[in-house]
Amino acid sequence: MEKMIVKAQAARRLRAGYPLLTAADFLTKIDFSEEKFLTELSKKDFVQFFDEKKKFLGTGYLSKQNKGVGWLLSRENRAIDALFYAEKFAQAKALRQPFFADDKANAFRLFNGEGDGLGGLTVDFYAGFAVFSWYNEFIYAQSQEILIAFLEIFPEILGIYEKIRFDRVQTDSVAISSSCPRSLGAKAPSPFGNSVKNNGDHIWGEKAPEPLIVKENGVNYATYLDDGLMTGIFLDQKNVRATLVNGLATEKRLLNMFSYTGAFSVAAAVGGASQTTSVDLAKRSLDKTREQFFVNGIAPESQKIYVMDVFSYFNYAKKKQLSYDIIVLDPPSFARNGKKTFSVAKNYGELVEASVDILAGNGILIASTNAANVSREKFRQSIEQALRKKQVKFDIFQEENLPADFHVAREFPEGDYLKVLFIKIKK
Structure with missing residues (x-):
């Protein structure tokens, strides 16, 4: 696992639970504009962050994105793996129980990135279907393990779509096998396909009808989950x-x-x-x-x-x-x-x-x-x-x-x- 030292001010923020990292937070200058660095970064492991006295602050990752350069995921010295993702999804699901119980709505956010403990990813619920939005190269590279953990917590999901909301260094696409294991202990199938996908794709399970009619506040809305970055609402x-x-x-x-x-x-x-x-x-x-x-x-x-x-x-x-x-x-x-x-x-x-x-x-x-x-x-x-x-x-x-x-x-x-x-x- 990579180890990086942050400045004193950044260390104070991380200790307080602030999750976003910027390029200015590190003692060693990081140039996120270099294409070579970005390509290498997308293949790197998670990062352990330390203060200038070499005291452990937490674990997270670095990757160029629309805000900051990375996210703190845990202040514990633990692996970021399928069990970690499953815990985050379970906590998020518990928070959304009132929305699942609302008979006037069946479209809402299931998982809200750093708000639910995993910066760089959001998941929306559309009448039984899930739409994943990936916001940087690194978190997308973890998508196979993340998707398997998601299905462990949300077995009722009918199908999954994804939106790629960053400029990709690599163009390999990620998809879950139709025989995706539901056990976190099972060995995952190879995630990479051979074709380049668009920014909005069906990747697992059933395909949603077009349009998919969802409800909100008792009002119907026609949505399209496989039509680029936007769904219609x-x-x-x-x-x-x-x-x-x-x-x-x-x-x-x-x-x-x-x-x-x-x-x-x-x-x-x-x-x-x-x-x-x-x-x-x-x-x-x-x-x-x-x-x-x-x-x-x-x-x-x-x-x-x-x-x-x-x-x-x-x-x-x-x-x-x-x-x-x-x-x-x-x-x-x-x-x-x-x-x-x-x-x-x-x-x-x-x-x-x-x-x-x-x-x-x-x-x-x-x-x-x-x-x-x-x-x-x-x-x-x-x-x-x-x-x-x-x-x-x-x-x-x-x-x-x-x-x-x-x-x-x-x-x-x-x-x-x-x-x-x-x-x-x-x-």
Whole structure:
């Protein structure tokens, strides 16, 4: 097992249970940008971390990823193996029992990475099927053992899909044999196939129907588990959709910007909205949104769906003197449309200002972001600054973050990346 020494400040964090490691934490400089180093790193073993006095801090791994350079997995001097993974999955399953018992929902997060003790991996549940998301090369290399441990704890799972959410150094794909042993003591079959797979794949068990209809808050959603990185719904927004279903949208006109497959719009329509309007630049959003209304028994033609740039729609609505009682803003962290770029950190205030112009008196703005690089305080400040610029009175009457199935570790509050503000605006 590799042994590495971390600086004093990093040692204090690790002792307190903070799981994320950065390149600056180590006494020896690590260049994670070198391709050769990345290739070698993906083949290395787990790492034992020590402080500068050579005192043991814990066991984890290093691998380039979208945040930091690795994760602490255990503060005990123990092997990270199938039994370790099984323990983590068992603990996660126990926490999710209320969600399994909910007869109005069958789609939720089963395992939330570092929140459940294994940074670099998330698992979502879709009506009996599991979707694994791998976030770095090293944890993906452990996938055979992880998947076998998962099936030991979740034998009821019908089939498994995976999403590769990192740039792969190696392109070998991992799959479980259809005769995968259910005992952790059994010898695992060889995991590697010969073909290069896409970023979303079926790897074990039954294949889900297309679409796979899942429920959330009593609303149906059409999902596709084998269609690239996205499934058709963002499960972390269930609390926001619940608010729309449970009365906030009743008899109101809702505008859903960056609508993707129209999940907020469908939730509002089921919740009694008088009209929903969905706007997204992606062409496929049109048919996807129509499908979501259809699977809920709502005639798609009774709702408005536009494929266009959101700022162009703001201009169009203002010109046509359209107004809305609720506007939902849930943009991607970063987007590009031709030569124009949008980022939450720089441009979210512009969305808020444009929304005020077409919001009805005493209207509600639902402002949301999952941008990890924007703190809760900074996000709130950018919105309040934009509203003051528009010279309107406002009241932030509700806030949402990640739902309970997206379990967040107390020692790592940064894991709670979702920020949602419900704002009543008086014009």
